[in-house]
Amino acid sequence: MNTLxxxxxxxxxxxxxxxxxxxxxxxxxxxxYQRVAPAVMTDRLMTDFAIGATELGNLSAFYxxxxxxxxxxxxxxxxxxxxxxxxxxxxxxxxxxxxxxxYAPDLWWASxxxxxxxASVAVAFVSMLKLASHWFAPQHFALASGxxxxxxxxxxxxxxxxxxxxxxxxxxxxxxxxxxxxxxxxAIAIWLRVRDDPADWGYDSHAHVTSEPHASIxxxxxxxxxxxxxxxxxxxxxxxxxxxxxxxxxxGVPYLRQVHGLETRTAAAITSLLLIAWAVGGPLLGTxxxxxxxxxxxxxxxxxxxxxxxxxxxxxxxxxxxxxxxLLFTGLVSGNLIIGFAFAKESVPLRLMGTASGICNxxxxxxxxxxxxxxxxxxxxxxxxxxxxxxxIYDATAYQSAFSLMAVCLLISLCLIPFAKxxxxxxxx
Numbered sequence: 001m002n003t004l005x006x007x008x009x010x011x012x013x014x015x016x017x018x019x020x021x022x023x024x025x026x027x028x029x030x031x032x033y034q035r036v037a038p039a040v041m042t043d044r045l046m047t048d049f050a051i052g053a054t055e056l057g058n059l060s061a062f063y064x065x066x067x068x069x070x071x072x073x074x075x076x077x078x079x080x081x082x083x084x085x086x087x088x089x090x091x092x093x094x095x096x097x098x099x100x101x102x103y104a105p106d107l108w109w110a111s112x113x114x115x116x117x118x119a120s121v122a123v124a125f126v127s128m129l130k131l132a133s134h135w136f137a138p139q140h141f142a143l144a145s146g147x148x149x150x151x152x153x154x155x156x157x158x159x160x161x162x163x164x165x166x167x168x169x170x171x172x173x174x175x176x177x178x179x180x181x182x183x184x185x186x187a188i189a190i191w192l193r194v195r196d197d198p199a200d201w202g203y204d205s206h207a208h209v210t211s212e213p214h215a216s217i218x219x220x221x222x223x224x225x226x227x228x229x230x231x232x233x234x235x236x237x238x239x240x241x242x243x244x245x246x247x248x249x250x251x252g253v254p255y256l257r258q259v260h261g262l263e264t265r266t267a268a269a270i271t272s273l274l275l276i277a278w279a280v281g282g283p284l285l286g287t288x289x290x291x292x293x294x295x296x297x298x299x300x301x302x303x304x305x306x307x308x309x310x311x312x313x314x315x316x317x318x319x320x321x322x323x324x325x326x327l328l329f330t331g332l333v334s335g336n337l338i339i340g341f342a343f344a345k346e347s348v349p350l351r352l353m354g355t356a357s358g359i360c361n362x363x364x365x366x367x368x369x370x371x372x373x374x375x376x377x378x379x380x381x382x383x384x385x386x387x388x389x390x391x392x393i394y395d396a397t398a399y400q401s402a403f404s405l406m407a408v409c410l411l412i413s414l415c416l417i418p419f420a421k422x423x424x425x426x427x428x429x
Contacts (some may be wrong), residue, residue, distance in 0.1 A: 002405040012203040017135040021144065024128045025151040027039045027091050030183055031121035033155035033163075034098070035063060035368070036249040036275070040268050041172045043254075047390040053383070057376025060250050064369030066119035068362050074123050075358020076220055080353070082196035083127030090127075091187035093120035098180035102173050103208070126358045127382050131337040131340070133353060134197045134207040138427070141288070141345065144282025144337045152287065153279030156248065158371045160272035161265050219355045220228020224356045227428075230348035232420045233360045239362065239409030240303060242367015244312055244334050246406060249272045250372050251379075251399075259396045260320055270324055274331040286342060289425070295343040296422045302336035303417060314403045337364055346423040371405060378402035 011022050038045060038060045042069045046056055077239075078086055097116025104110035125148065132144035197205050224230050248271040254265035290299045293328060309330030344360035382398035394402075 010140050010204060011137075011206065012135060012198040012201065012406050016201065016203075017198070018340045020194050021128065021131050021135055021218070022123060023186070023194050024087050024131055025086055025148060026186055027094070027121060027183075027190070028124040028128060029151045029155035029158075030149060030179075030186065031124045031155065032152035032161045033179070033246065034094070034117050034121065034158045035159075035248035036271075037159040037163060037176075038161070039248065039250050039253045040264065041158060041167055042250070043389065045110075045169075046260040046392065049110065049139070049388065051107060053376035053377075053379040054373065055107065055351075057373035058251065059111055059114060060326075061369050061373045062114035062120035064365050064372070066115045067122040068122065068365045068369055070119050070122035071126070071358040071365070072221060072361040073358075074126050074142050075355040075361075075372050077125050078123075079353075079355055081222070083123075084190070084196050086123040086193045087194060088191040090120045090123035091183055091190055095180045095184035095187065096120075098176060098183055102176035102180060111121065116303070127363050129345070129357045131194070131196075133345075133350070134205050137206050141342060143283055143287060145341045146335070148288040149335065149338060150279040153275040154393050155158075156275040157272045160268040164265055164268050173215070203229050204207055211237060214312075220268060220352060221359070224348055224359055227347050227356075228342065229420050229423075230356060230359060232416050233340050233344045233347070234363045234366075235300075235362075235397065236303070236413045236416050237340055237363035238367040238370065239332050239406070239411070239413035240306060241337050241364030242371045242409055243306070243406040244274065245364070245368035246292075246375055247271065249368060250401070251375050254394070255399050255403075256395055259324070259399055261305045270327065271324050274327045275323065275381055277328045277331030278335050280330040281337075282338040282379045284336040285333075287334045289339045289342070294422060294423050295339055295346075295425065296417065297421055298338055299339045301412070302333040302339075303410070303414045305333040306330055306336070307407065308332050309416055310403075310410060314400060314407060327388070341424075343420065343423060346425065347421070348426055367409065371409065374405050377403040378405065423425070 097113050102114025128148050252271040253267040256262045312326050349355040379394045379402045386393040
């Protein structure tokens with residue numbers, strides 16, 4: 001319903017555009033918070049559910065299983081139905097899933113809660129990209145994509161030291177219960193404020209798409225996959241984002257505790273710094289790519305830099321201060337996945353943007369889905385039998401073997417990117 005004067009036109013003011021987009025970004029913040037929250041409660045979860053690294057990796061990865069599965073239908077539905085309804089429903093279901101996880105009596109229920117959360121918040125990122133394409137000028141799309149990562153990483157930072165402090169004061173179950181309530185309130189706010197297009201508020205839209213009948217969902221997916229870049233930009237982030245999500249999202253905190261002897265809060269602070277660097281790198285590299293007028297060269301060089309950074313972290317015997325510096329550098333260059341999102345959008349016609357974004361957004365989450373449990377499995381294979389308060393303790397050799405999987409995935413990513421077709425920052429017609 002239009003609440004403005006019928007004759008009022010022009011593009012929407014920045015405050016309105018950013019507030020509409022920002023509510024979608026808040027759900028992405030919550031999505032990221034839920035994604036990495038297990039990292040600071042690994043000891044509590046292992047003790048409460050009497051599980052090892054393999055089971056813990058799978059519990060955390062249940063979020064990714066449903067998140068990845070939802071990306072293609074989310075992109076297609078965003079193209080057909082619009083982001084407002086998707087975001088509202090996603091926030092509501094996420095609140096339910098959070099409550100199930102918070103009060104799960106056993107591992108089965110906890111996994112079910114994580115599955116619900118992952119499936120529901122999966123709508124956030126694609127819906128944000130869809131809103132950005134309508135509410136912002138095309139030259140601001142890469143910036144909006146980068147700021148989306150900033151919002152996400154803020155959620156990751158909240159799930160670091162602040163969450164750990166709350167867990168120590170109140171316990172993980174009550175804190176996650178409050179998270180469910182906050183997510184439910186956001187669902188109401190999204191329904192009341194967000195609109196799919198500025199035209200719904202009486203303004204001109206930045207999206208200029210010719211009116212065409214919607215093809216079938218299968219036809220749309222097949223058309224998107226007919227573009228070579230779709231495959232490359234789907235697979236490349238598995239190593240890039242997967243390494244960050246595996247380290248900062250689950251295994252970095254116990255690694256820093258058990259191998260480097262740091263306190264949990266200090267370890268959580270370091271992984272939060274990694275996420276902050278990742279957030280800074282997103283808009284920085286996205287904007288730099290836009291100014292260069294090319295996507296592929298910067299994507300290649302920053303991926304090589306990320307591989308070098310993780311190689312040092314995994315294999316080099318360096319002091320903690322240098323480890324922190326290396327993680328900051330690695331997080332910064334890993335923000336290049338924002339280049340990939342803009343790259344993917346430009347590689348298909350604008351009418352397929354939602355579907356292409358949903359497909360390519362599977363890549364980063366596939367990384368977490370595959371690497372988190374794989375690292376856990378490798379840790380258990382190299383476990384020497386040590387434990388403390390019901391939680392297993394792994395030595396430096398076990399972590400080195402497990403984290404080697406990240407380096408292998410990054411090497412594959414680096415080999416793929418040169419085969420992508422350059423778009424020169426121009427939208428495919």
